[in-house]
Amino acid sequence: MNEFKKNVLIIFAHPALQKSRVNSKLIKYVNDMQGVTFHDLYEIYPDFHINVAKEQAQLLKHDIIVFHHPLFWFSVPALLKEWMDLVLEHMWAYGRKGSALKGKKLLSVITTGGRESLFSEKAYNRHPVKEFLYPVAQTAYICGMDYLPPFVVHGTHTITQEMIAAHGEDYKEIITALRDDTIDLEKAAEMPRLNSDMNDVLKGRKL
Numbered sequence: 001m002n003e004f005k006k007n008v009l010i011i012f013a014h015p016a017l018q019k020s021r022v023n024s025k026l027i028k029y030v031n032d033m034q035g036v037t038f039h040d041l042y043e044i045y046p047d048f049h050i051n052v053a054k055e056q057a058q059l060l061k062h063d064i065i066v067f068h069h070p071l072f073w074f075s076v077p078a079l080l081k082e083w084m085d086l087v088l089e090h091m092w093a094y095g096r097k098g099s100a101l102k103g104k105k106l107l108s109v110i111t112t113g114g115r116e117s118l119f120s121e122k123a124y125n126r127h128p129v130k131e132f133l134y135p136v137a138q139t140a141y142i143c144g145m146d147y148l149p150p151f152v153v154h155g156t157h158t159i160t161q162e163m164i165a166a167h168g169e170d171y172k173e174i175i176t177a178l179r180d181d182t183i184d185l186e187k188a189a190e191m192p193r194l195n196s197d198m199n200d201v202l203k204g205r206k207l
């Protein structure tokens with residue numbers, strides 16, 4: 001397909017991108033990268049009529065799958081859930097004869113209105129942010145995929161433009177490292193968030 005080690009597919013889901021403060025900027029760092037397919041679900045399927053065969057064919061062509069979305073009611077936006085319900089079919093993605101996605105990697109890239117300090121056992125949201133992604137992690141597991149720690153941008157209502165830009169640069173670096181296979185996945189697996197300490201997970205990163 002191309003000269004890169006891995007093919008990356010970013011499945012992006014935001015129902016009101018025209019009102020977005022953060023995701024509209026984050027996507028600009030990755031949506032025209034070489035070796036990366038950027039797939040905007042709400043743009044392609046505004047009526048929720050998902051072309052399952054096309055989506056499955058596209059998944060087969062990629063090694064790294066990214067679910068990029070704002071956290072909505074501690075979950076994925078409705079169209080991404082519909083996509084999961086329809087595309088990840090029995091006997092295709094899972095089940096006795098379902099191994100189409102086996103060995104691929106899945107990464108969640110999420111933004112939350114809540115600040116980082118709100119996501120812990122003793123705080124307002126009562127759980128670390130990773131725990132709200134257990135349904136996605138378990139879906140990956142059932143499909144034989146390797147689920148990476150999430151890339152998280154917290155506090156979307158209050159973070160500054162400079163912080164958004166810094167997260168955008170980090171996002172691009174992570175996608176580049178996944179595409180070029182220069183990410184330390186063992187170190188990454190120990191992290192609460194893939195972007196908790198970028199220097200630790202990016203092999204040979206220049207400081």
Ligand SMILES: Cc1cc2nc3c(=O)[nH]c(=O)nc-3n(C[C@H](O)[C@H](O)[C@H](O)COP(=O)(O)O)c2cc1C
Binds near residue numbers: 021113
């Ligand atoms: C319907 C809805 C549900 C939301 N649920 C949550 C939530 O469960 N936790 C949270 O921290 N933020 C929640 N938010 C805030 C969004 O995550 C936040 O608006 C989004 O990340 C901002 O990204 P944007 O600037 O790209 O729109 C919710 C927002 C909406 C509209």
